[in-house]
Amino acid sequence: MSITAKLKELGHDLPAAPTPAANYVPWTRAGNLLTISGQVSRTPQGEMLGGTVGGAVSPEDGKKAAEVAALNLIAQIAAATEGEIGGISRILRLGVFVASTPEFTGQSQVANGASDLIAAVFGEAGRHARSAVGVAALPGGASVEVEATVELVLP
Template identity: 55%
Template sequence: MSISISEKLKTLGIELPAPTAPVASYVSVTQANNLLFISGQISKAPDSEVLAGTLGRDCADEQGTEAARIAAINVLAQIVAHTDGLVSSVRRVLKLGVYIAATHEFKDHSQIANGASDLMVAVFGDAGKHARAALGMSSLPAGAAVEIDAIVELEESRC
């Protein structure tokens, strides 16, 4: 019997929120064969509070790393909603795009993005190791500090 993503997160002390619905003209997830393309998920905590701010101005690095972790949890909620929710249904996290609201002087984007990357490895082990882009943005939706999109490969039998 395989462990669910929700159970794995509980062992890490994390509660999985309900997946968020799109707020504009797009869908949260598309699937092509065994690939899931997950739309950007912002750093919105389960209590509906958006972790907002701009790194290098009004948001400390620790807050940015936590915002990345929360956005990654929201990515996981989308994966669970579109699969049977088992860790084994994910063959590999292929790529994360991590968008960070930051001043042009801010230089530690990769450190902030580790909040998401470390979580993926904690949940999926080696299958959570991925390619990544960590980019600075002048602003993000709802004033969020971080937004993350993802490409995830599913096991063939889960398609």
Template identity: 50%
Template sequence: MTGTIDARLAELGITLPEAPMPAANYVPFVQTGNLVFISGQVANGPGGLMVGKLGAGYGIEDGQAAARACGLNLIAQLKAACGGDLDRVTRVVKLNGFVNCTQEFADHPKIVNGASDLMVEVFGDKGRHARAAVGSSSLPFGVAVEVEGVFEIA
């Protein structure tokens, strides 16, 4: 039987990617009690890594798309953490977004909205969360965005 969140993903036309494997010596998520901490997910879309630097030729819409791709990877990891049942998610608690950008770039919140908006689209009011949006001089593999998250599950 398809769950409510799976039905919502289908309604939105979203197919989750496979949960990405770690790129170094860490685990993709850790559950402690009813909280799931998901390691930073880089901007990896259908065409591969979304590489670029905001403020140096990589536009706001590109950055938002990259953040959304990070969000999709977060949800894929969350689904794995929930044993495949996203209906166990009771709250998106917090997202931390990192934006690969020039020193002058100041629209970090607009970029990370790509992931934040996705959480609300998919989880509704349970998707509203606390957040940080931080600029960085570089990110792994030169990706434009990386996002990590904390989720509450039943």
């Protein structure tokens, strides 16, 4: 099944893979490992889901921002793999960064917005290790940034 078809089945559209905002590439591949650069919570319409979770942004809105960042991450995976879920052996790891107040400790719940979508799209291959880290600020004022390491099926 294609990534696009699976996302449609889940009620999402595959966005265009975002272009890098600075001097880096969106993904790199070494053998069967694919590393996806951090993807922020910018919607396909260009709206940044931004702000600080635990401040002006609720944990629920932070979780939605994590889902949007994960959609952008999936778009990069699709760009790197020609869009076929069958080319993915496993999502090995997600790194989820949450712009949050010093008092906020629910980063793992916010990160579930990304993890839940990845698991829904990739099934058992989407079960991953994860870090959820609170940070003072993210690029462009984003609420969430998500990066990944993916194991590919070798031809």
